Amino acid sequence: GAVVSQHPSRVICKSGTSVKIECRSLDFQATTMFWYRQFPKQSLMLMATSNEGSKATYEQGVEKDKFLINHASLTLSTLTVTSAHPEDSSFYICSASLHEHSSYEQYFGPGTRLTVT
């Protein structure tokens, strides 16, 4: 149980275009989903916290107009990188917390490798 999927696993896009990444909780409902990015040999940095039906909360330094997050249902959150640039190339990972789960445990997706050329 507690499986999280991401799609696509890899994407290459041209500079200036937008790309959407999906994060789904497959066998549970997630009231809260998180988006992280990870640069090579670095740890995960939280970008934003997404609650179903409300606006995402972004971490300091993360541009909300560039990284659009939509949490439309209890099983789906999307991250859209708008007007992508090469410096946006990174590994993006989402996670989801079980609905009303008291331990606040997060379950992570397999990640999406974004390369902007």
Place this chain on the structure above:
Amino acid sequence: KQEVTQIPAALSVPEGENLVLNCSFTDSAIYNLQWFRQDPGKGLTSLLLIQSSQREQTSGRLNASLDKSSGRSTLYIAASQPGDSATYLCAHSGAGSYQLTFGKGTKLSVIP
């Protein structure tokens, strides 16, 4: 600012050895501490979660301990195998919060 430090950054051991990975944190009011495994280019696999009221958790050859007073956690791997080679990350959440603060990880290589 909360910080999580993992030492060493990299570790290479021969197969069969027992080993300990270290994690230290500055936030004394942590809620959960989790250990994850990450294979190259992959997402995170949760290994063990220790809640603030607990002192350790065990799963198979893995044992994780938590000492909140000293701000430390250790991950003990018994009888290491080449398949254990990966980066191990520790992370903690604050009281009443879902947000996780991660360390940079320890890259483990188990040599056959």
